[in-house]
Structure formats: structure tokens, C-alpha cells
Amino acid sequence: MSSALDGEPVPPDLFASRRQRLLAGRGGLAASAVSGVVVIGGLAAVFWLAPGGATMRYFFFNPPLMWQSFIGDPAKGFYSVGLGLLTNLWIFAVAEALVLVCGMLLASARLSQSPVLFPFRLLATAYTDVFRGIPILLVIFIIGFGLPELNLGTISSQSPAVYGCAALVISYSAYVAEVYRAGVLSIPHGQLLASRSLGLTHATTMRRVILPQAVRTVIPPLLNDLISLQKDTALVSVLGAIETTRAAQIYGSTVFNFSGYTVAALLFLILTVPMTRFTDHLIARDRARRLAGA
Amino acid sequence: MRDVRKRFKEHEVLTGVSLTLRRHEVVCLIGASGSGKSTLLRCANLLERIDGGDIELFGQSLLDPRVDPDRVRRHIGMVFQSFNLFPHLSVIDNILLGPVHALKRPRADVRAEALELLGRIGLAARAEDYPDRLSGGQQQRVAIVRSLAMHPALLLLDEVTSALDPTLVGEVLDLLTDLARQGTTMLVATHEMGFARDVAHRVAFLESGRVIEEGPAKDVLDHPREAATRTFLERVR
Numbered sequence: 001m002s003s004a005l006d007g008e009p010v011p012p013d014l015f016a017s018r019r020q021r022l023l024a025g026r027g028g029l030a031a032s033a034v035s036g037v038v039v040i041g042g043l044a045a046v047f048w049l050a051p052g053g054a055t056m057r058y059f060f061f062n063p064p065l066m067w068q069s070f071i072g073d074p075a076k077g078f079y080s081v082g083l084g085l086l087t088n089l090w091i092f093a094v095a096e097a098l099v100l101v102c103g104m105l106l107a108s109a110r111l112s113q114s115p116v117l118f119p120f121r122l123l124a125t126a127y128t129d130v131f132r133g134i135p136i137l138l139v140i141f142i143i144g145f146g147l148p149e150l151n152l153g154t155i156s157s158q159s160p161a162v163y164g165c166a167a168l169v170i171s172y173s174a175y176v177a178e179v180y181r182a183g184v185l186s187i188p189h190g191q192l193l194a195s196r197s198l199g200l201t202h203a204t205t206m207r208r209v210i211l212p213q214a215v216r217t218v219i220p221p222l223l224n225d226l227i228s229l230q231k232d233t234a235l236v237s238v239l240g241a242i243e244t245t246r247a248a249q250i251y252g253s254t255v256f257n258f259s260g261y262t263v264a265a266l267l268f269l270i271l272t273v274p275m276t277r278f279t280d281h282l283i284a285r286d287r288a289r290r291l292a293g294a
Numbered sequence: 295m296r297d298v299r300k301r302f303k304e305h306e307v308l309t310g311v312s313l314t315l316r317r318h319e320v321v322c323l324i325g326a327s328g329s330g331k332s333t334l335l336r337c338a339n340l341l342e343r344i345d346g347g348d349i350e351l352f353g354q355s356l357l358d359p360r361v362d363p364d365r366v367r368r369h370i371g372m373v374f375q376s377f378n379l380f381p382h383l384s385v386i387d388n389i390l391l392g393p394v395h396a397l398k399r400p401r402a403d404v405r406a407e408a409l410e411l412l413g414r415i416g417l418a419a420r421a422e423d424y425p426d427r428l429s430g431g432q433q434q435r436v437a438i439v440r441s442l443a444m445h446p447a448l449l450l451l452d453e454v455t456s457a458l459d460p461t462l463v464g465e466v467l468d469l470l471t472d473l474a475r476q477g478t479t480m481l482v483a484t485h486e487m488g489f490a491r492d493v494a495h496r497v498a499f500l501e502s503g504r505v506i507e508e509g510p511a512k513d514v515l516d517h518p519r520e521a522a523t524r525t526f527l528e529r530v531r
Contacts, residue, residue, distance in 0.1 A: 188378075190374060190376055190378040191378060191380065193336075193341055193372075193374065193378065194372075194374060194378035194379075194380070194437075195380075195391075196341060196364075196367065197339055197341060197367055197370075197371070197372035197441075198367065198368075198391065198392035198396055198440070198441075198444060199364050199365065199366075199367040199368030199369075199392060199396040199397075199444065200364070200391070200392065200395055200396045201364050201396075204395050204396070208391060208395060209380055209391075212382050213380075213381065213382050216382070
């Protein structure tokens with residue numbers, strides 16, 4: 001066989017460098033443990049050792065005061081941050097249901113083709129343009145302070161939480177309508193052709209062929225919007241509805257300590273993290289399925 | 295079809311096509327990609343609006359404003375190059391969708407009929423499977439059965455074997471040959487010259503959106519009169 005003496009070229013070096021081997025491969029677990037400790041420890045150190053670290057911890061992470069704000073004490077003039085969350089929850093639940101329905105109606109109007117429905121198509125397009133363009137906070141102000149001024153019986157005599165909920169529905173319907181519409185437009189044109197060539201009407205095609213497929217692709221982005229909606233229930237506090245954030249604010253100005261805000265933030269995390277994890281799981285599963293299909 | 299014209303923006307795809315199909319007749323459309331075969335088929339069942347000329351079915355003009363395109367399409371089946379089965383429905387539900395929701399026929403009746411049709415193509419056992427579990431050839435045969443379940447007076451087939459592995463082309467062409475023997479009226483856009491020669495009664499050669507040559511299959515394919523047809527056939531061989 002050949003050897004170096006025959007003038008064969010020396011085989012090239014195929015090994016990764018020591019440093020590369022340290023950072024990847026079998027050393028990977030150790031490497032990620034070390035980097036984890038360094039990064040997270042570093043951040044914790046900044047937080048702990050900053051000149052104002054102790055003051056900051058006193059005002060935001062004060063365990064007894066966090067507990068006090070959580071259970072509340074109306075006799076001392078502040079509400080329970082924990083109970084306040086119930087308000088956020090019902091606002092979210094009602095708004096979610098209405099947003100999913102209104103968004104679907106808006107999307108159907110925008111996607112309609114019949115000449116008779118032209119005014120609805122125009123209105124739906126204008127609606128989504130306008131309400132995606134106005135900050136939600138302003139919509140809440142306009143509804144919350146505007147409707148009571150109308151002196152319109154029931155409409156003008158609702159609680160701030162109801163107005164806040166209505167404002168969220170108005171804004172989020174516009175976003176969700178666009179998500180639905182994108183889902184419908186993502187279905188291949190051949191599906192529409194196949195269904196229409198069977199003599200199915202446009203409406204039946206939508207209901208039996210396009211929407212069932214669109215809903216599947218749309219679930220992850222939809223859940224993203226619902227997570228935002230969950231958090232944005234906090235904005236309703238500007239109208240004076242006593243929900244978590246407002247309760248934390250009142251606690252803060254009564255006791256001169258912001259630990260109530262930390263509690264509110266933790267409560268929101270308890271709500272949103274499971275939903276974010278679930279959404280990511282769905283996205284990963286969807287991706288796996290598409291890759292398997294390809 | 296008489297002098298059918300179709301333009302997309304400035305580009306005129308069909309520049310006056312005339313074609314007549316008699317009952318029980320199989321006509322193959324041949325021609326290069328982009329010659330207008332697919333567009334012609336889509337115009338035939340009103341999936342595309344035509345810009346000139348006229349289309350008649352059962353001796354009645356389909357351009358009459360009183361005509362409901364959905365009703366017309368219930369009499370004209372169409373099969374696509376890319377199958378276009380509905381991925382969210384099982385094989386049997388793909389077949390039932392049209393008869394149940396367009397023809398409003400009772401589900402149980404159609405189901406029995408659909409299973410019988412599936413049996414004929416040897417796929418009765420796959421009725422509850424979803425389309426993505428089937429091979430391309432099986433999917434395309436299901437798509438053909440899906441149009442047959444509507445009992446169409448005319449079947450339009452748009453290069454139905456072009457997306458298939460060469461090994462799967464045969465099973466689809468065999469099914470079409472059977473249908474032709476049973477007297478199904480078919481307008482077939484195809485690149486399969488062998489199939490055209492064996493099965494078609496007539497062949498029409500399209501180029502630049504017009505019929506260059508038309509006649510009995512063997513005449514057009516073996517003794518083309520037009521130079522353009524000859525050039526095309528030589529390239530295909």
C-alpha cells in the first residue's frame with residue numbers, strides 16, 4: 001500500500017480544534033451548565049450588588065408586604081391584588097369569546113366576494129385599518145369616558161370594567177380578523193378550484209373546505225394574540241376598575257411600597273406562561289408535521 | 295365552444311378556440327405548456343370568465359346571465375394535475391362532499407355508491423384514510439372518483455398524470471381508459487401521446503391559444519398536416 005515515501009500527500013487534519021470540542025459535542029452539557037451559571041449568576045450579581053440594590057429590593061421584593069398586598073385589607077384602604085385578578089379573568093374570558101366571534105365576522109366580511117356585500121367589505125376593511133392603528137389605551141379612554149357622556153340608558157351606565165372589556169373587544173377583533181384572513185389566504189388556490197368545480201357555492205366552500213383548514217394554521221398566531229389580550233386586561237385599570245394592576249397601584253400609594261406590582265406581575269405570569277408554553281408546543285408540533293409531510 | 299377568448303391583463307391566452315364534443319366522445323388536447331390547454335379547461339366549467347366567444351352545454355349558452363355557474367359545474371367534473379384532494383377530509387368524505395352538499399343527496403345513499411366506486415379502483419379499504427397516507431397514483435384515482443360521484447355529463451382532465459412518478463402513471467391511465475370504454479365524455483389535456491393515440495376519438499393541437507389542427511387521433515398524431523404539429527410531435531418523441 002502507499003506510504004508517505006511514495007509521495008502520497010499527508011492526509012488533511014479532520015479534527016475540530018480543542019476549543020470547538022470543549023464548546024460542543026460531549027462536553028456540551030458541561031459547557032451549557034457553566035455558561036448558565038455565569039450568565040444568570042452575573043445578572044443576579046448586578047441586581048444584588050448595585051449601589052441601590054438593597055433599596056430596590058425593599059421597595060419591590062418585600063415578602064411580608066407582597067403577602068399583605070396579595071390578600072389586601074380594605075379597612076386600611078387597599079384592595080387585594082389577588083382578588084383583583086378575578087376581574088382580569090372575567091374581562092379576559094368575556095373579551096376572548098367575543099373577539100373570536102367578531103374577528104371571524106370581520107374576516108368573512110373582508111373576504112366576501114358578492115357585489116351585494118360590497119359595503120360590508122368596505123366597512124370591515126376600514127374598521128381593521130382604524131382599530132389596528134389606534135393604541136388600545138386610547139380606545140379604552142374613548143369608550144370608557146365617551147359612552148357614559150352619551151346618556152343612552154343602559155349603554156351609558158355600565159361599570160368601568162365593562163367599558164374596558166368592550167374597548168378590548170373592539171381593538172382585538174381587528175387584530176384577530178387579520179389573523180383569520182391570513183389563515184384563509186394561506187390555503188392553496190387549488191383547494192378553492194377543486195371545491196368550486198364540484199359545484200359547491202362560495203359559502204359552502206368556505207365553510208366545508210377553506211375554514212376548517214385555515215383554523216388549523218391559525219391557532220398558534222391566534223393564541224399569541226390571546227396571550228396579549230390576557231395581559232392587556234391590565235389597561236382597564238386606567239378607567240378605575242379595581243383589577244390586579246389597579247389594586248397594586250392603590251396598595252403602592254397607600255403603603256409607599258411597590259411590592260404589590262411585583263405580585264401583580266407574578267400573577268400575570270402564572271396565567272400567561274402555561275399558555276405561551278402550550279402555543280410553542282403547538283407550533284413545534286405543526287412544524288414537525290409539515291416537515292414529515294414534505 | 296365557439297371562438298372562446300381569454301386574456302390575463304395584456305396577455306391573450308386563448309385567441310379564439312372552437313371545439314365541439316359529442317356525447318361519449320374523448321377528445322385530447324395536446325400542445326406545449328402555456329399553449330392554453332389548462333385555461334381552456336377552466337373556461338369550460340366557468341372557473342375562468344371568458345372575454346369573448348360562447349360556450350354551450352346541452353345546446354344552451356352558458357353565458358346567459360340567468361345561468362348559475364354552480365349548477366353548470368355540477369354537470370362538469372374536473373380533475374387537476376395536483377389532485378387537490380381536501381387534506382382535512384378522509385377519502386370517503388372527499389368523495390361525499392359534492393353529492394351531499396351540492397346535490398343535497400342523502401348521505402347514506404351516496405356513501406354506498408362511493409364505496410362501490412372505491413371498490414372498483416381497489417381502494418375500498420382506504421375509505422377512512424386521509425389523502426396524505428395515499429400514494430400519488432392512489433390520490434389521483436380518488437380525485438377522479440370524487441368527480442365521478444357527481445355523475446358528470448362531461449369530465450375535464452388537466453394533465454392528471456404530470457405530477458406522478460413514472461411508475462404510477464399507468465394505474466391512472468388504465469382507469470381513464472376504462473372510463474372511456476364505458477362511454478364517459480372526456481376532454482383531456484395531456485402529454486401522454488400513447489394514451490391520446492389509443493383512447494382519444496379526436497385530438498386537437500393547441501399553440502398560442504388557438505387550435506392549429508384537429509381531427510381523428512391517428513390522423514393528427516401519425517400524419518399531421520400542419521408544420522407546427524409535426525414540429526411539436528417530433529419534440530415530444
